[in-house]
Amino acid sequence: MRSVRARAALGATVVVALALIGAGISVLLVLRANLTGQAELRAEVVAREVAGQLALDVPYDRLETRDEDEYPVQVVDEDGRVVAVSKDLEAISGTGTDRVVPAPSAAPGQGSGSGSDDGDDGDDDLADDDGGTPARGEVDPDDPDFTDGTATVDGESADYRFASVRATTSQGVTLTVHAGAPLAAEQEAVGTVRGAMLVGLPVLLLVVAGVTWLVTRRALRPVEDIRREMAAITASEDLSRRVPEPDSRDEIARLARTTNETLTALEASVDRQRRFVADASHELRSPIASLRTQLEVGAAHPELLDVPGAVADTVRLQALAADLLLLARLDAGERPGRTTLDLGALVREEVSQRVGDRIPVRVSVPDSGDFEVTGSRGQLARVIGNLLDNAERHARDSVTVSVRTAERGDVLVEVTDDGAGVPADERERIFERFVRLDDARTRDDGGAGLGLAIARDVAVRHGGGLTADGAPEGGARFTLRLPAAG
Template sequence: MRRLFGSVRARATLGATLVVAVALIAAGASVLLSLRSDLIDRAGTQAERTARNVAAHLAAGTAYDDLKLDDEEEPVQVVDAHGTLVAASENLERISGTGTGEVKPAPQQGTGSGDEDDSALEPGEIADEVAFSDGSATIDGESADYRFAALEVDVQDKGRLTVYAGASLDAEQGAVDTAQTVMLIGFPLLLGVVAAVTWLVTRRALRPVEGIRAEMAAITASEDLARRVPVPDTHDEVARLARTTNETLAALETSVERQRRFVADASHELRSPIASLRTQLEVAAAHPELLDVDGAVEDTVRLQRLAADLLLLARLDAGERRGDARVDLGELAVRCARGRDGVTVEAPAVEVTGSRGQLERVLGNLLDNAQRHARAAVAVTVRRDGEWAVVSVADDGSGVPAADRERVFERFVRLDEARARDDGGAGLGLAIARDVAVRHGGTLTVRDAPAGGALFELRLPVG
């Protein structure tokens, strides 16, 4: 049972059935109450009509014995001001719900002219107001429930009389019982139809979801991120879910492929300095006089820088926060350019918010790249452009070809010229700089410098 209702399809069917059941119960109760009220009103109208007919005969001076109450098919009583039954249907055997339970008129003691009458009616006048009550009566051995109408009339020499006339409620009870029977039979059938339709509709609606689930399970089992889930030919939430899932798979595939390339390139880049350092140490172990200390230190420093770059990239990929310190880019540019040959700086104070260490790494990487490719001079400029702080690093080298201006920011990418040089980096400096710039809400681009060479422009939002 728990497994069954763990299904969205089963829960949707149950929910729809319950909602319809509640609606049907409410509607059925309303219909029954309305039907009962309408039929009771009709019985009351019929009882009032009978009472007024009898009252009219009394007002006209008809004697009690001449009322012909047996002509009326329903029970009738006439009661005087003292509550004494003075006239009634001859076939009446029992009655309740009226002014008196008597069924046989009392012997006439007089005309009643001497009775004190506190009624506001004039002789021969029939009251406008009618009082209604529910009761029962037995006529010719048949008992039934009735709606009684009580109507007052003032009769000359008889004083105030009250006429009680009943109308049977059998029709009301029969109609209500019939309606209840129809509902008791029809409602379960209707709920069954609702449940079946909901089950089939949800099955059809959830079929694409099951296809997506099955394909995701197959992708997980095969570890083939190139596969995609089927997209239904609709424009609903399921289709959007499938498209979003495929977009997520594509991003995951790109991320995994990027990670694989990163690991492969990192392994390749680490292999060279490690192999070189090992060779030098093995040679030194066999021939101490041939130890190249400067070369070993250079390889160690190169290895240390590469390891630091890889660690920083790992932290950036893991979502390391940028920080919220106030950083003066002008002061940072002067500090990073200090001690570098051929570097000029024009850097007024411009503050941004972020990580001082990461931004210092960006400027250092840009200056390292510029010095690596410059012929003689590197120019650093810091300025404010509206809501942006702009740092420009220009060199007088050969520049970056237009086709490679985005590729240079990829990890482990080095152009042929840089790769041929002994002092070329591992191809991580610009990638790190671009990642840090993006994480600080900025951009890093490259274009031709006005005097030739490459101009790298870092834009960051002003703090």
């Protein structure tokens, strides 16, 4: 059962089967109850008719019953003796006594002019006794008792529903009339319905299973197409391919669109990684080649060794390796620290260490401001240093760094210079890795195009951001935004 189609078909079949079985049992119970109720009503009518005659002191041999072959009647007295039975009743059960032959003597006062004891009464359909003209008696008005039983009438046995009604004669004799209504119609109806259910249920379940299988197969066909295409992409390593998107607007269509979006992001990430490796290799090749050349020349001609140049290439190589290592850690998802620090104090500290800058940096940090942020002190110091390095590289006469609080409570660090500025259409591209504008494509100052990319990545991972725009006095302005601590 590893197939979704098989599990869906089995689940639907089991649910429908349980529902149909429950509904079928309910129908059979209701049908049986209704038909049994009708049989009880017929039996009660017959029993009360006979009981009414007994209450009027009608002699036993003159009792009249409807359809004696269909409704068997048995009359017993208080002692449980049978005093009268219907015609052709040969056996009975379920009434408390199985006797079908009336007792030799009946209750006193029954039947005038019928006191003959020639012996024929025992074989007659209704037993008789001496009688008279009785006064009017009564029939028990309470609901009768109902029981199930069997009876044999004229050689045919069947199941009956018996109603027991009590009647009192004018002489105070209490008699109980047991009248039965046949259950053959009820049994036949219930059997017919049960048989139809037993035949129709398997067929219906097969139909449900088949339809569910086909519908599920059709619904999951796009999923199989997506799986097949993903397998082909994995085998070919061609991330430019996309899975087919169905025309429907259901969950499968959304799955296909999300898969394609994931493939697009993955392709962009792989391309970015490839460019990163290629650019890093290119950037590393230049200082390594220069350093090797200088060392080879120094080995052959010691007097020609350019020690300051070799040191500069080594420093540049070390800085580039540190940048690449930091980017690798950021790409690996390294989370910044949770240290609370004063960003204004950090800016003053970073500026105070830049004693060899070409242009002195002017600092504007209010003494009364609250500039606490949460993050990694080393990474945030790296961001400020990169921004100042970038401003020093492009400024003509001045570099300014200021710290202030924004309206939303964020802490802003602004670094401005009076250089040529950044063109509006290049203000996002400069934050890409290894990107340098045309006027900055020189390696004399050690720039590899990673400083601004690192600064933005660190800012984003601290919950903030880094943007570039034009300064009011000309040049470029870089704004670092970080959420305030707490």
